Amino acid sequence: MDEVSTPALIIDHDKMQKNIRTMVKFAKENNVRLRPHVKTHKSPIIGQMQLDAGASGICVARVGEAEIFAKHGFDDILIANQVVEMNQIKRLANLNKKSLVRACVDSEKNALDLNKAALEEGLVLEVVIEVDVGLGRNGVKPGEPALKFADFLKKQKGLKIVGLQGYEGHLISVHDNDLRKKQTEECMKLLVDTRDLLNDNGFNIDYLTASNSGTYMFSAKYKGITELQPGTYVFNDEHHFRIVPEFNIAATVLGTITNIPGKRLYTMDVGLKAATNDNGNPVFKNYPKCRIRVMTEEHSIFRAGPNDTFEIGQKIELIPSHICTTANLYDHFTVIKDDEIFARWDIPARGKNY
Ligand SMILES: Cc1ncc(COP(=O)(O)O)c(C=O)c1O
Known part of the structure; x- marks a missing residue:
């Protein structure tokens, strides 16, 4: 450490590897796919370690991150967020010429802009409908509003609905385990019930992506959830360690x-x-x-x-x-x-x- 010029960000390689393996093992045992959110480390080297260990793809938050990871060979990326600004929509379309880069969508205005960019490039963009399961940040409301939105999306020839996302990020501050479990299950129920409503009305949705490092253990076990998207677990931090001590501070x-x-x-x-x-x-x-x-x-x-x-x-x-x-x-x-x-x-x- 004496050789390191400070301030410096130090990673304990073996502790990080152990975190990566712990989450993969959990996902496998619970029969869900794992798509780590790489906004935590923003490093293709670490992202590749997560894929090598068994993750099935990655999440990013922004087009700029997707561009970096696509450049490093990642070809299954979910932008677990909305891409609204026109310059970024064009870059998203451009990325899809070589890699699969999906984005979340939750408004008609955004859907129209994505559709226009897709048609201009002669592409079909794959989108995930984000459902607001309680965070109150992004997403259409569950149930009928989500069905109405899905019907609207279906008419856009440049877009293809591939699944639903529900992010229960507000539950990370619920320290009581039983309460966090109960509230996570309530969030997941909203997502699964919305899927059922859509499928009863002619859709064929199976892919439900959700969760984070503080609720993964509960959402994975909720029937119908097919994918976890935790990020922080790879390094853990003081805030998360209080509820997920199974991940080392790396x-x-x-x-x-x-x-x-x-x-x-x-x-x-x-x-x-x-x-x-x-x-x-x-x-x-x-x-x-x-x-x-x-x-x-x-x-x-x-x-x-x-x-x-x-x-x-x-x-x-x-x-x-x-x-x-x-x-x-x-x-x-x-x-x-x-x-x-x-x-x-x-x-x-x-x-x-x-
Ligand atoms: C949509 C979404 N999914 C997953 C995550 C990962 O959460 P965490 O870092 O707590 O594991 C985040 C974090 O910001 C997020 O915004």
């Missing part, structure tokens, strides 16, 4: 102590440009009593535990509160294996949020 941010501004107070070089605080401040890997007090652009100031002492220049590892927004800040991962630096992997899709 990513940390390494920082250096730069000053000792007061008694038990330390400044380090990990600010908001090196670790986000959107789910709370990062925590200390080996010093549970240390607490960050302030995070600014380039620094954080923390109060050490009563028995913790540090020197200027000393390196310390932090566990990010939210790894997805933290990884997006870095150009590369420093990968550690058996306590040695094993590799430096670029993060080519980092910042490709457009």
